[in-house]
Amino acid sequence: MIYLLIGQKGSGKTFIGELFEKHFNIKFVRVEDWAKPIKKDRKVDDENYLKEVFAAVENGIRGSLQKRESLVFESTGLTKYFDAMLLNLQSDFKVVTIGVKATSELCLDRVKSRDQSIHINVSDEQVNKINDAVIKRNRQTDFVINNNNKSEPSLVDEIANIINKNVQLKNRKT
Structure with missing residues (x-):
């Protein structure tokens, strides 16, 4: 089972991914660890x-x-390469998509204040451009977490509900 967090830069995808691992023992994979060595000096x-x-x-x-x-794992979900990857993964695995949403202002504030060593650095202008594209795309997901300054316990409860719904569906099918 793959849980895929999709949303704007700064919406809280990394934090929510860490909560999956901390509270539910579901490994959070940092895809930026794979992307950073590939990026080099490219845009x-x-x-x-x-x-x-x-x-x-x-x-x-x-x-x-x-x-x-x-x-x-997490992504902004914007490119045709993301779309192809998602289709490939869905052909072999159960993929549960979770939209993570927050206001654009809050997202930008979070990007400015987060640990830049674990993220790919982008300018404020790039953050706004990417986040506007995420909003415009309005990707439909299986679940949505509205993450405008929710407490950790509240987010953990939402994640638990998502996991429980998928376990129930899995059990009905078997």
Whole structure:
């Protein structure tokens, strides 16, 4: 089972992914760890970079699922390479998509204040451009978490509900 967090930069995807691991023992895979060495000095919208990144992410996710039953990872979900990766993963695994939403202002504030060593650095202008594209795309997901300064216990409850609904569905099918 793959839980895929999709949303704007700064919406809280990383934090929510960490909560999956901390509270539910579902491994959070940091895809930026795969993307950072590929990026080098290329721009975040470089087509070859994006193609390489999503190929690396798909291979990494597949490899990670050989070692565990479930995992969670994150993406803004914007490119055709993301779309192809998602279709490929859905052909072999149960993928639960979770939209993570927050106001654009809050997202930008979070990006400015977060630990830049674990994220790919982007300018405020790039954050706004990417986040506007995420909002415009309005990707439909299986679940939505509105993350405008929710407390950790509240987010943990939402995650528990999502996990429980998927366990119930899985049990009905078997």
